Amino acid sequence: MNTRYFTIQTPDDAAQIEAAAEILRRGGLLAIPTETVYGLGADGLNEKAVAGIFEAKGRPQDNPLILHIPSADWLTRYCKDVPETAYRLAARFWPGPLTMILKKREFVPLRTTGGLDTVGMRCPDHAVTRAIIEAAGVPVAAPSANTSGRPSCTTAAHVRADMDGKINGVVDGGDCAVGVESTIIDLTCDPPRLLRPGGLPLEELRAVLGEVALDKAVTGQLSADEKPRAPGMKYRHYAPKAPVTVVTGTAAESGRWLRANAPEDAGLILFDEFAPLFPSQTVRTIGAAADKREQARRVFDALRFFDDTDVSEIYAQCPDASGLGLAVGNRLKKAAGFKTVDARDGALVLGFTGGTGAGKTTLLRAFEGMGAVIVDCDAFYYERLRCDERLRADLNAAFPGVVSPDGELDRRKLGELVFGNAERLAELDRIVFAHLPRAVVRRIAESGAALAGIDAVKLTESGLGALCDATVAVVAPEAARAKRIMARDGISEARALERIRAQKSGEAFAAACTHVFENNAESVEEAQIKAEQFISRLVKEIKEDKQHGG
Numbered sequence: 001m002n003t004r005y006f007t008i009q010t011p012d013d014a015a016q017i018e019a020a021a022e023i024l025r026r027g028g029l030l031a032i033p034t035e036t037v038y039g040l041g042a043d044g045l046n047e048k049a050v051a052g053i054f055e056a057k058g059r060p061q062d063n064p065l066i067l068h069i070p071s072a073d074w075l076t077r078y079c080k081d082v083p084e085t086a087y088r089l090a091a092r093f094w095p096g097p098l099t100m101i102l103k104k105r106e107f108v109p110l111r112t113t114g115g116l117d118t119v120g121m122r123c124p125d126h127a128v129t130r131a132i133i134e135a136a137g138v139p140v141a142a143p144s145a146n147t148s149g150r151p152s153c154t155t156a157a158h159v160r161a162d163m164d165g166k167i168n169g170v171v172d173g174g175d176c177a178v179g180v181e182s183t184i185i186d187l188t189c190d191p192p193r194l195l196r197p198g199g200l201p202l203e204e205l206r207a208v209l210g211e212v213a214l215d216k217a218v219t220g221q222l223s224a225d226e227k228p229r230a231p232g233m234k235y236r237h238y239a240p241k242a243p244v245t246v247v248t249g250t251a252a253e254s255g256r257w258l259r260a261n262a263p264e265d266a267g268l269i270l271f272d273e274f275a276p277l278f279p280s281q282t283v284r285t286i287g288a289a290a291d292k293r294e295q296a297r298r299v300f301d302a303l304r305f306f307d308d309t310d311v312s313e314i315y316a317q318c319p320d321a322s323g324l325g326l327a328v329g330n331r332l333k334k335a336a337g338f339k340t341v342d343a344r345d346g347a348l349v350l351g352f353t354g355g356t357g358a359g360k361t362t363l364l365r366a367f368e369g370m371g372a373v374i375v376d377c378d379a380f381y382y383e384r385l386r387c388d389e390r391l392r393a394d395l396n397a398a399f400p401g402v403v404s405p406d407g408e409l410d411r412r413k414l415g416e417l418v419f420g421n422a423e424r425l426a427e428l429d430r431i432v433f434a435h436l437p438r439a440v441v442r443r444i445a446e447s448g449a450a451l452a453g454i455d456a457v458k459l460t461e462s463g464l465g466a467l468c469d470a471t472v473a474v475v476a477p478e479a480a481r482a483k484r485i486m487a488r489d490g491i492s493e494a495r496a497l498e499r500i501r502a503q504k505s506g507e508a509f510a511a512a513c514t515h516v517f518e519n520n521a522e523s524v525e526e527a528q529i530k531a532e533q534f535i536s537r538l539v540k541e542i543k544e545d546k547q548h549g550g
């Protein structure tokens, strides 16, 4: 079959809309964009057309399809006994990523509903697709456009990869804005039941409906004899070719676990901040740890990405279950067949950074006073230079001659090579950052300490900051810093200011950290007391956060 490709920018492009609608009216198969994922559409009342969907996808016959309509006005055409709550939800969330399960009218084919007397109804938030459905004048049955079992399609390129030659047309409507499928709510039971978490967060449904029950298939693997209410939830899903393991816990905890345990040849699905920590693995990022919207948009792309690589297994970081995290985590866990490892390690790791003279040491000593182990990354770097042969070899490859034949690193020569040369300095950083974080994590794990601090000027740049449960920037007024440096190092004020100004500003340190310690104390004693108060409050806060599933 020759697949025709449409690019339709607006619902006003009447000629193209009509050409696409024509395919549906004639019983053909047309991939359509929606805000969630691409759908593989056909006339939902035409049994032959619907059979074509199952064939093109290789989908089990008992897995029902969702009917897509252009507005809530169409609901009573295909559904009966529509409860008042359906209209309330439609008014609030349609068009949008919500599918409602309702009682079907007799004439809606059982082939469409997988033999059920209910039907899933959805009004997609994509103007072009709604215009096509309106023009076709039929409800459009559309499962996700992927081959059955594969990750869903969020770009027209994904659809082409799975469906080219198997269907009549593909409408390219750009990348999907939401990226995970619709949330499915069953309104035929009381209380309403969430069958699949999706693009509309559960919290928003609860705000309208009050109590919402969670189907067991949402959070765990069903046993062989259990029958899910959404038949599709029982099948292996979203799975890349390589086996997937989901690493649970906070982002920092899963990051630490991966840095200590991920094999060199593994593929990693990571939050953005963690990518620099894994230079030798094949990495696909899905957005910042705190940005679940972005994670939803990119999660299927990440799962597809590894099929074109030779990784033998895949590990994935996973957001917590609030908001869109429930859907993102569900897709990752389904891709993993619910294989997870728990990364919670009981350790509380804090990162400390700041410019010279700001008073970082005072804060570190206070933390040590609570029993914390501190890794001073400067000192640790020199220690690694002495004992890490691979680090020395990498440095020698980039800066020939800095390692003598008997394996000694010439630190002065290296310093001269990179001094004032931004490009070489970046190369040195790259090499050090590829080695140091792993060693730091190992050092902390081996110490067995419940509290650990990482002291690094380049805390964020090295990626180490992402591995910390919190990061603290220590800042102080310039005059106070200069005074401390003069007293400490016996230099002039001009020299002290010169040193301060050669570094990143206090604001820049603060912007890169989760917390800021402002060291504006008048005396050493006062600074110590303030540091102790600050650090014990912070530790308490994080412990509470973790207890609440943070």
Ligand code: TXA
Residues within 6 Å of the ligand: 034, 036, 037, 038, 039, 040, 063, 064, 065, 066, 099, 101, 113, 116, 118, 119, 120, 122, 124, 142, 143, 144, 145, 180, 181, 182, 183, 184, 195, 196, 229, 230, 231, 232, 233
């Ligand atoms: O966002 C979406 O919902 C996308 C786009 C294309 O609209 N569609 C989609 O369809 O994800 P599909 O077929 O990949 O997933 C539909 C899920 C399946 O798990 C199916 O079992 C369930 O919805 N489902 C459909 N009708 C149902 C019904 N009457 N009762 C229970 N579950 C139903």
Ligand code: MG
Residues within 6 Å of the ligand: 143, 144, 152
């Ligand atoms: Mg699907």
